Amino acid sequence: xxxxxxxxxxxxxxxxxRDVAPRIQELLxxxxxxxxxxxxxxxxxxxxxxxxxxxxxxxxxxxxxGAATGFGRPSSSCLEGEENTRVIPELAxxxxxxxxxxxxxxxxxxxxLDGALRARGVSTLVITGxxxxxxxxxxxxxxxxREYRMAVVEDGVATLWPEIQRATLDIIRRAYARVLSAxxxxxxxxxx
Amino acid sequence: xxxxxxxxxxxxxxxxxRDVAPRIQELLxxxxxxxxxxxxxxxxxxxxxxxxxxxxxxxxxxxxxGAATGFGRPSSSCLEGEENTRVIPELAxxxxxxxxxxxxxxxxxxxxLDGALRARGVSTLVITGxxxxxxxxxxxxxxxxREYRMAVVEDGVATLWPEIQRATLDIIRRAYARVLSAxxxxxxxxxx
Amino acid sequence: xxxxxxxxxxxxxxxxxRDVAPRIQELLxxxxxxxxxxxxxxxxxxxxxxxxxxxxxxxxxxxxxGAATGFGRPSSSCLEGEENTRVIPELAxxxxxxxxxxxxxxxxxxxxLDGALRARGVSTLVITGxxxxxxxxxxxxxxxxREYRMAVVEDGVATLWPEIQRATLDIIRRAYARVLSAxxxxxxxxxx
Amino acid sequence: xxxxxxxxxxxxxxxxxRDVAPRIQELLxxxxxxxxxxxxxxxxxxxxxxxxxxxxxxxxxxxxxGAATGFGRPSSSCLEGEENTRVIPELAxxxxxxxxxxxxxxxxxxxxLDGALRARGVSTLVITGxxxxxxxxxxxxxxxxREYRMAVVEDGVATLWPEIQRATLDIIRRAYARVLSAxxxxxxxxxx
Numbered sequence: 120x121x122x123x124x125x126x127x128x129x130x131x132x133x134x135x136x137r138d139v140a141p142r143i144q145e146l147l148x149x150x151x152x153x154x155x156x157x158x159x160x161x162x163x164x165x166x167x168x169x170x171x172x173x174x175x176x177x178x179x180x181x182x183x184x185g186a187a188t189g190f191g192r193p194s195s196s197c198l199e200g201e202e203n204t205r206v207i208p209e210l211a212x213x214x215x216x217x218x219x220x221x222x223x224x225x226x227x228x229x230x231x232l233d234g235a236l237r238a239r240g241v242s243t244l245v246i247t248g249x250x251x252x253x254x255x256x257x258x259x260x261x262x263x264x265r266e267y268r269m270a271v272v273e274d275g276v277a278t279l280w281p282e283i284q285r286a287t288l289d290i291i292r293r294a295y296a297r298v299l300s301a302x303x304x305x306x307x308x309x310x311x
Numbered sequence: 312x313x314x315x316x317x318x319x320x321x322x323x324x325x326x327x328x329r330d331v332a333p334r335i336q337e338l339l340x341x342x343x344x345x346x347x348x349x350x351x352x353x354x355x356x357x358x359x360x361x362x363x364x365x366x367x368x369x370x371x372x373x374x375x376x377g378a379a380t381g382f383g384r385p386s387s388s389c390l391e392g393e394e395n396t397r398v399i400p401e402l403a404x405x406x407x408x409x410x411x412x413x414x415x416x417x418x419x420x421x422x423x424l425d426g427a428l429r430a431r432g433v434s435t436l437v438i439t440g441x442x443x444x445x446x447x448x449x450x451x452x453x454x455x456x457r458e459y460r461m462a463v464v465e466d467g468v469a470t471l472w473p474e475i476q477r478a479t480l481d482i483i484r485r486a487y488a489r490v491l492s493a494x495x496x497x498x499x500x501x502x503x
Numbered sequence: 504x505x506x507x508x509x510x511x512x513x514x515x516x517x518x519x520x521r522d523v524a525p526r527i528q529e530l531l532x533x534x535x536x537x538x539x540x541x542x543x544x545x546x547x548x549x550x551x552x553x554x555x556x557x558x559x560x561x562x563x564x565x566x567x568x569g570a571a572t573g574f575g576r577p578s579s580s581c582l583e584g585e586e587n588t589r590v591i592p593e594l595a596x597x598x599x600x601x602x603x604x605x606x607x608x609x610x611x612x613x614x615x616l617d618g619a620l621r622a623r624g625v626s627t628l629v630i631t632g633x634x635x636x637x638x639x640x641x642x643x644x645x646x647x648x649r650e651y652r653m654a655v656v657e658d659g660v661a662t663l664w665p666e667i668q669r670a671t672l673d674i675i676r677r678a679y680a681r682v683l684s685a686x687x688x689x690x691x692x693x694x695x
Numbered sequence: 696x697x698x699x700x701x702x703x704x705x706x707x708x709x710x711x712x713r714d715v716a717p718r719i720q721e722l723l724x725x726x727x728x729x730x731x732x733x734x735x736x737x738x739x740x741x742x743x744x745x746x747x748x749x750x751x752x753x754x755x756x757x758x759x760x761g762a763a764t765g766f767g768r769p770s771s772s773c774l775e776g777e778e779n780t781r782v783i784p785e786l787a788x789x790x791x792x793x794x795x796x797x798x799x800x801x802x803x804x805x806x807x808l809d810g811a812l813r814a815r816g817v818s819t820l821v822i823t824g825x826x827x828x829x830x831x832x833x834x835x836x837x838x839x840x841r842e843y844r845m846a847v848v849e850d851g852v853a854t855l856w857p858e859i860q861r862a863t864l865d866i867i868r869r870a871y872a873r874v875l876s877a878x879x880x881x882x883x884x885x886x887x
Contacts, residue, residue, distance in 0.1 A: 168810065
């Protein structure tokens with residue numbers, strides 16, 4: 120999870136992301152202990168690649184000097200070069216772990232993610248992060264398009280509205296992936 | 312929309328799809344009258360390409376001779392070579408219109424759709440069909456990944472549950488595309 | 504290999520393709536005997552998807568009734584629905600073997616090929632066919648982009664000019680894949 | 696063109712690349728004067744994404760401290776974070792110009808390149824760089840897969856062997872793109 124979505128006062132703040140961060144931290148510790156590969160994604164917008172997303176979501180465009188920022192306004196959110204694009208310190212990537220700079224919500228589209236996973240022989244993924252209905256859902260669909268077996272951690276993903284969280288997990292469960300709790304996943308991993 | 316999702320008694324029947332078919336028919340007539348390109352997609356499963364979707368959704372696998380079929384059972388739904396893979400007669404493609412055989416929910420993934428649209432210089436899409444939360448949503452994300460400007464017709468898409476219909480259109484509206492009624496779209500097209 | 508490239512008198516005939524067909528037949532027999540998956544590709548052009556390739560290579564466009572056909576002229580070569588799009592009878596696919604309809608030279612682009620291989624856990628490919636410098640080379644690059652380990656059979660691929668055959672195999676050997684003879688490959692497979 | 700391929704003494708040095716750099720510089724000046732978009736690609740290898748290319752080309756892997764480097768040996772060539780990954784100073788990108796970090800020879804695969812071009816409405820490309828038979832050829836095929844009209848500058852691309860240069864341009868001319876000289880292209884651009 121990136122600072123732009125987790126920290127208080129950010130234009131695209133998702134308060135519930137702070138609640139799920141400890142669950143992700145626990146799973147991260149298990150993965151590292153078991154030497155399972157961990158990958159981070161950072162959504163990044165750059166004016167040198169003026170994608171549609173910058174029209175639909177002005178928050179990603181550079182904040183004008185002195186102008187008010189916030190939801191619906193140019194706020195340099197996830198802007199290339201800004202500190203807010205980084206993964207939050209509690210989940211900080213290690214030097215040997217892959218950080219994928221992505222330009223779309225789908226972490227597979229236009230990135231090295233699929234190649235890097237294949238190169239390691241990975242065919243099963245555990246997915247956490249924010250927002251459930253945007254980046255998580257799009258990445259799950261991207262993974263399904265590439266034949267990955269996936270599990271989404273229901274208390275390791277967050278969005279702004281409870282009914283959208285429920286509906287998105289329902290869609291994922293019916294069509295794309297397993298949905299289970301961090302505890303259930305930890306128990307499964309303990310039996311490996 | 313394919314017969315496998317629209318016709319009564321099909322294993323994957325979506326009753327509401329029959330309600331939206333007239334709206335799609337009206338838009339189809341407008342597009343044809345204005346010589347705007349029309350594309351159809353047919354989701355197709357084949358045992359020669361044993362994709363994950365056949366594990367997650369057994370309905371697509373070949374029905375066993377004599378065995379009961381229906382939701383949750385092998386039912387030859389959207390199976391290559393079956394009549395139920397075809398577009399419903401009310402919306403029948405013309406010989407000059409592209410029919411895309413797709414293997415994933417996302418009509419862009421692993422198909423000629425994007426190339427065919429580019430070859431015609433198309434950059435804006437109107438999307439209708441079923442199911443809203445599966446094939447429509449995945450295709451909208453696929454189109455967003457390829458920089459298409461899109462409009463989804465809210466009374467031209469259907470799924471099984473009203474709350475999932477609402478949530479999906481909400482996700483699409485916030486992140487990916489315009490959402491408007493067939494009437495609103497027809498009015499816009501009349502002004503072209 | 505498709506009839507459009509192998510048979511005498513076809514607009515896009517590659518005479519050397521007839522010489523390599525027996526090598527491909529031998530390897531096909533070995534693969535089938537060992538129950539290794541076999542995939543065929545059929546390059547197909549359709550006026551409903553008016554891709555750039557139809558501008559660059561008019562042979563693929565529909566022959567006009569009564570008009571002369573041949574290299575440089577609309578000749579219905581690899582045209583959707585024509586018999587010449589089919590694999591030559593000596594290499595005829597079995598009903599359980601995947602036949603990929605492709606729209607680009609690269610057999611991976613816009614097709615289900617990658618998904619079908621992943622679904623079977625395939626990570627190593629043996630590649631044969633024609634033309635060496637067009638469809639074979641583009642497909643090798645497509646496979647490299649998807650992390651496949653590949654071997655190209657030097658006497659199982661054909662093109663029109665010996666110096667282009669040599670140069671293409673040199674490029675492949677340096678950058679993408681192993682290049683070996685059908686005999687060398689058969690010997691390796693015998694030791695599996 | 697990146698320093699890893701152009702500078703004397705680099706493990707993957709292509710001496711002819713220094714000869715074509717002035718032609719690229721001239722075209723770059725014309726593009727900038729006419730406010731046509733310019734995009735640079737930087738092939739980058741990272742041990743956090745241990746792709747097949749690192750097995751096939753050990754030069755990209757990190758040089759061991761104190762060990763000899765050079766062709767066929769781990770040499771930190773195009774290694775993430777190294778200065779040699781950068782575009783040569785004569786062609787230095789401006790802050791507003793897109794620099795695409797690519798992980799495959801094909802500049803379109805796993806990058807934002809296609810999206811960035813679409814977002815600007817670009818459908819025609821001029822291609823220069825090195826090596827003609829590897830990154831240039833793979834990128835031309837990637838562009839063809841995405842329906843771009845392309846021109847390759849014959850005295851703006853370089854490789855190690857004259858016969859491979861000739862064969863590659865012959866393949867490109869027959870199947871994918873126009874091939875013309877920097878002078879011919881400059882004359883065409885002057886008439887725009």
